[in-house]
Amino acid sequence: MDVETKGKYGKQLINVDLRDELTCSICLNMYMDPVTLTCGHSFCRTCIVDVLDTQNGSGAYKCPECRAESQERPTLVKTTKLRNIADSFRSTYPEQEEEVRIPCTYCDSLVPAAKTCLHCEASLCDKHLRRAKEKVQNLEELRRQVPEKAAGVTERVTALIRDIRKQLEALEKRVLSEISRQEEQISLRVSDLIRQLEIKELSRKMGDIEELCDMTGPFNCPTRTGIRADYYDAEEDTETHDIEGHDVRALDVGLISVTLHSGLTGIVTRISIRRRVPEASDMLLDVNTASDLYFCIKKDLKTVSWSEIDQSRPETPERFQYYAHVLNSSSFSSGRHYWEVEGNESGWWGVGVVYPSMKRKGKRSGIGDNNKSWCLWRRYDNNYSVRHNNKSIQFPHPLSCCRIGIFLDYEAGRLSFYENRRVEEFTHFPNPFPNYHNALFINPLCVCLCIWVFTECHLCVFE
Structure with missing residues (x-):
């Protein structure tokens, strides 16, 4: 290797080293309006401002280079000499700046990135940036659809519960009506029996009075009274048999249960059909x-x-x-x-x-x-x-x-x-x-x- 070649190679190495020193660790480009933190590390003003803005409310501010923390937002010190050196290098070696381009994280080849995300530490080319925007747009559209779908589901569930409530109220009326019907029917039967017993009791008393009126002498009383007593005993047995023979029963709980059960079964059947059968869209005749x-x-x-x-x-x-x-x-x-x-x-x-x-x-x-x-x-x-x-x-x-x-x-x-x-x-x-x-x-x-x-x-x- 001759002296001239060695000189060029050494100069390139010096340029590469100097370029590395003049490169912002956030955007990986040469400094633009560099500023320095209290820890001594320098960054482009826009790059470090974006990073510090993302750390607002986190409780601490960290240097992207050394992770040094501070409770208060760091003061950015303008570095004039570093800026002058970067501007001089940029004007002297413009080809060096063109070579320093951040590659796309997701491309197999070194495709220059169009944008870098500081949150996920990823760089995207135009192609992957468009895909990312499409995904974001799809997610935003999905987010907009969620309230609409939730409102639709809420409306259908509310309507279903309202319908169930109406059916339960109608079923309650039917069951209570059946109970009232049986109560009235039994009350009428009992009232009729009471009336019959009262009539017989009055007839019995009238018979006693008639006997007393028909008596002709005191010597006939014991015999007639004994006969009447035997008659009363036989009549009481007959009345007891008549009362027991009458269909006077308590409420028919079995019939009430069947009415309630069939009504509940109908409600469940209707709900299952409404779940299985879709809502009908509006139809018009041609x-x-x-x-x-x-x-x-x-x-x-x-x-x-x-x-x-x-x-x-x-x-x-x-x-x-x-x-x-x-x-x-x-x-x-x-x-x-x-x-x-x-x-x-x-x-x-x-x-x-x-x-x-x-x-x-x-x-x-x-x-x-x-x-x-x-x-x-x-x-x-x-x-x-x-x-x-x-x-x-x-x-x-x-x-x-x-x-x-x-x-x-x-x-x-x-x-x-x-x-x-x-x-x-x-x-x-x-x-x-x-x-x-x-x-x-x-x-x-x-x-x-x-x-x-x-x-x-x-x-x-x-x-």
Whole structure:
């Protein structure tokens, strides 16, 4: 190695050593406006101010270099000579400053960092800084959503508890009414027996008086009195037997317990169904699918009724031409959904689901008359039946109300019908049809309402 090479190499080593002495241990760059702490270590003014600001309220201030502590915030002493040396070195060797760049903590190669975090002691390049900001934004969005979700859960829980309280109050009224009914019934029976006993007692006294009046002499008294005594004993035995024969019992605790138990069971069943069945979203009927045959849709787009007035709707491919049907405006292709339909008690109406590709014309275009629709029909005589692919199965007994709950579990291929007042499932597809094997829906499903003469039907949301 010649003298010139040795000189350059030695000069580079001196520059490197000097550069290290002029480097801030916080930002790892050359000093900018350096200041010195009481312990003697120097830093860039902005760097040490940021560090001290983060230590506010911690009880002690520590030097980032030697960790020396002080109870009061350290006084920053401006170091003019050190600043002059750093400025001189920076102007004499600008390439040295360019080489001193903090690398990204998370990059495999030496990618310059765009920002350094003093809290986590990590440096990030532009790429990782954007990712970190995205994560922070996602967390902030999650933090904003938490109160909204908590408010929604609180509202649902409050509504559920309110509903439980109402049901318990109604159950309390029923049980107390049953107790009052039994109390009144028993009181009437006891009063009737008391009245009978009083009548007999009065009759007995009247008989005694009549005997005394009928006596003709003193010698007949003992004999007649003995006969009357025997008669009284026999009559008392008869009265005791009559009283015991009467159905005068205490309160029927068994019947009261059954009423209470069945009521509590109904409340628990309803709660379990509300947990299992999702809340129904608001549904609206699609006028473009509504039949023009005696079919009137009210302004709320939830109620259909029979009308003899021609609605003069234009003929479209979506409109039912042969039957008084209408579909809702949206379809279900996944998930679980619940809604309710209420029809008048003297009408003929039906509700179900259909594939949108179901025919709109011809005799097989009715709901339940093909393999693209599933339906529950209610007839004038309060008879119900389920219908699919032109096959019907009738229920052996009528239902107690005209409000029917429908639960669709699309992935499970299950369509269930609930009697609203009892909150009991009374049938579901595909259960009624023994030869029905297609348990999965393969296309989106629409809700369908259908009515017959002088009928009104209303689409409800879950309450």
